[in-house]
Amino acid sequence: MSGSESRPWNDVDAYFTALLAPADEVLTAALRDSEAAGLPPINVAPNQGKLLQLLAQVQGARRILEIGTLGGYSTIWLGRALPEGGRLISFEYDARHAEVARRNLERAGLAGKAEVRVGAALESLPKLADEHPEPFDLVFIDADKANNPHYVEWALRLSRPGTLIVLDNAVQGGRVADADSDDPGIRGTRAALDLMATHPRLSATAVQTVGSKGYDGFALARVLD
Numbered sequence: 710m711s712g713s714e715s716r717p718w719n720d721v722d723a724y725f726t727a728l729l730a731p732a733d734e735v736l737t738a739a740l741r742d743s744e745a746a747g748l749p750p751i752n753v754a755p756n757q758g759k760l761l762q763l764l765a766q767v768q769g770a771r772r773i774l775e776i777g778t779l780g781g782y783s784t785i786w787l788g789r790a791l792p793e794g795g796r797l798i799s800f801e802y803d804a805r806h807a808e809v810a811r812r813n814l815e816r817a818g819l820a821g822k823a824e825v826r827v828g829a830a831l832e833s834l835p836k837l838a839d840e841h842p843e844p845f846d847l848v849f850i851d852a853d854k855a856n857n858p859h860y861v862e863w864a865l866r867l868s869r870p871g872t873l874i875v876l877d878n879a880v881q882g883g884r885v886a887d888a889d890s891d892d893p894g895i896r897g898t899r900a901a902l903d904l905m906a907t908h909p910r911l912s913a914t915a916v917q918t919v920g921s922k923g924y925d926g927f928a929l930a931r932v933l934d
């Protein structure tokens with residue numbers, strides 16, 4: 710579903726966004742330059758970005774991990790939640806996306822806090838673990854959906870009790886409900902949700918969303934003590 714379709718939720722999203730998550734020059738420029746560079750418009754919606762920012766603030770997050778940077782739009786929302794001395798690491802497979810993201814983060818004044826690491830996240834995650842990083846307070850998973858269960862496992866490994874894991878695109882137009890799907894992205898997302906449901910160290914839920922980015926949703930999982 711495209712954002713230009715005339716649906717009531719587009720009017721409501723426009724209203725909510727203007728009221729609660731208004732664009733500023735940095736966010737507008739990030740989307741403009743992402744589009745100019747030919748990146749797909751699959752960034753979170755502004756009000757979803759604001760939700761990520763609020764979740765990071767509720768967490769008191771000092772350390773954020775993001776899997777799937779694209780042009781850094783969600784990264785800016787999350788990075789703005791960080792206090793002085795806070796740190797965000799974002800993994801991106803595509804060097805071209807990462808380059809756009811770095812420029813956008815620089816313009817946002819976040820270059821000192823937010824780092825984009827290029828490569829397949831499943832190769833970057835073990836390298837990060839080898840650095841024995843302090844646990845992350847929030848992990849945002851938004852990359853290749855087939856690997857979602859692996860990303861949840863890595864998020865757990867890099868977590869502490871109380872860490873929040875946010876999984877984007879938990880609904881994918883409703884296709885997530887198809888238990889027989891052979892789409893790797895659906896199978897991966899279902900496996901990630903299974904893990905969230907059954908893992909003894911996770912408490913989770915999932916919520917459907919509709920708006921300027923169509924019909925989708927997200928899952929939240931909290932790491933237990």
Ligand code: SAH
Nearest residue numbers: 752753777779782783801802829830852853
């Ligand atoms: N979080 C961004 C959107 C990310 S789109 C936002 O809301 O603004 C998904 C991104 O994941 C794309 O840029 C894609 O190149 C990247 N990606 C795909 N497979 C990946 C992988 N294996 N490792 C890391 N990034 C990957």
Ligand code: DHB
Nearest residue numbers: 751752753851852877878
């Ligand atoms: C797609 C990926 C996303 O992360 C998203 O938010 C929307 C769409 C996609 O690959 O189509």
Ligand code: MG
Nearest residue numbers: 751851877878
């Ligand atoms: Mg997404």
